[in-house]
Amino acid sequence: MRTLGLTGGIGSGKSTAAGLLAARGASIVDADALSRATTAAGGPAIPAIAQAFGPDFISADGALDRERMRRLVFEQPAARHRLEAIVHPLVRAATDAAADEARRAGAALLVFDVPLLVESGHWSDRVDRVLVIDCEVATQLARVLARSALDEATVRRIVASQASRIERRRAADFVVFNDGLDITQLDVALGAIARSMGL
Incomplete structure (x- = not known):
């Protein structure tokens, strides 16, 4: 493959x-979609984001407040690195899993x-x-x-x-x-x- x-x-x-x-x-692996899934309601990144940035960055439905986070990372580059340190390993694992599945399917x-x-x-x-x-x-x-x-x-x-x-x-x-x-x-x-x- x-x-x-x-x-x-x-x-x-x-x-x-x-x-x-x-x-x-x-076979397409959409890393952005996988990233969004980690910060959706109930996503695996949500507890760590709440701990690192505070509950104000979690919306009422339990997902990442994207607009609030977008403003923060534009104003504070260090915040982007903190967010990436949470999200990137999860996306890496998800893309690896998707690649393994495509390989097994003979893509x-x-x-x-x-x-x-x-x-x-x-x-x-x-x-x-x-x-x-x-x-x-x-x-x-x-x-x-x-x-x-x-x-x-x-x-x-x-x-x-x-x-x-x-x-x-x-x-x-x-x-x-x-x-x-x-x-x-x-x-x-x-x-x-x-x-x-x-x-």
Whole structure:
């Protein structure tokens, strides 16, 4: 089984790319979804987050108060490290389990969909190749503002907190520049990469 790390900045089209690769038969492990599950109501990270940050960071339904935590980590970088120290080991265990399941199922290509793959620095030993979905920052802003309730200042802060386009491209084995591509063109580009990875 070959492994491909898929990453890209917010609004790059990474999730669309993951869906297209899945349609071609790749097995997808969505690290962001697994991360959200750890901080959902009853998630395994909740007790440690409550202990480290206080009960105000847990919402009435027992999940992480994402908006409150987002504000804190933007204001205090050290808070981000404390949160990651809680969440990352849980996500690592969950992605390992998902990879083992895909391997047992006979998957030819396993794609780890990881928004912060470059930033984390923990993936180089887990993937054979890295695919970056890239686009202009202006395109990222337009896409996120069109699909979410976030304001422009918040989206700009998120973009600034992520690896730069240069940093992501430097880490990439494959780059798809997803600015102006329609879904068919994106699928064609991804198909060539998937075939080179044995799919």
